[in-house]
Amino acid sequence: MKKIAAALCLLLLLAAGDMAVARPAGGDTEVRLLACHGYGCNFRTMIPLTQQDLQAIRRAFAEYGKTAQGEREAVKKAVAIYEERTTQVIGVRDEPRMAFGRPKRKGQMDCTDESTNTQGVLRYLQGAGYLKFHRSGRPVVRGVFIDGRYPHWTAVMIDDKGGRWAVDSWYGAGGAEPDILPLKEWKKRGRGGRR
Template identity: 45%
Template sequence: MGEITKTEEGRLFVCHGFDCSYKTRVDLRAADHAQFAAYFAKVSTPEAERSAVGKAVQYAEERAASVIGVRDLPKSDYTQSRVKGQMDCIDESTNTRSLLLYLEKRGLLKHHAVEANRSRGLFVDGRYPHSTAVLRETASGTRWAIDSWYEPAGGPPDIIPFDRWVANGRFGER
């Protein structure tokens, strides 16, 4: 599996090409920092914070696509392995977690903590292996899957209870 990419104060490292075959640095500008902060400015509930996370993921993916020069297709399959800009679930979940760590470091997450990425499916159980980024709601302990693999770059990520995400995943099922 791909390594967790390093997040630094003013940049994100974006994995692509499947299993983090390529890493592209995205330097965040003052306008990017301001945009992320704006998504979280009026957040007062865990639900609103998850909505802001979804917007932040979409924005970060748009920025990454503009730097890489390729817009990721949804649900990339193995035929796109090692194709610049295309992302498997390892790339997507790693990139999402890197963004979440950036948001956490900047103090924008008030109701959630970033956890390690998780996976489901083993083929033998009739499910395709798949990974996601995970947030834990601090008050309730509920875990949430933040899964952007199903949409093209900049599309809204699935943000669903982690237990429901784990139970899903039969071939063709979200």
């Protein structure tokens, strides 16, 4: 019960804007983002994005960001860049999904960590002016045990027509591109640990 309460508090803070936001690291071109890890944000590490990371993000949006669909592809690339940098800074590659019963493992992330981190990337992208067709939303959960699914969180972005999109980075290992799909479709999934 304590873990559920901690996760809910964390997500309330995120929704209020107190967590996972970009912070200047000493210059206009340096960016640091919060990385939650260890399940339920037991560990917090500031991740400095390098100039190469920022250039790769700029290239992704220059190449793909001309349409809403293309912008979602660029978001996938940006999240993967952030996750790869997170792996390098923490020194541990996040395994796909999570190992139940093994909490507080440095570098490993449950869906609370992943959705918090991905929402932070979305907020950075929005604040930096990369998102032209979307804006950062609030994390959403699916599953309530009685429906045969574990609770599972995802980051969310909202397109300029009001469509909501799940940005779910939990299923892949650290550095993999997240799944981006309509939130309605995402909410129907998740039985038996399947995407």
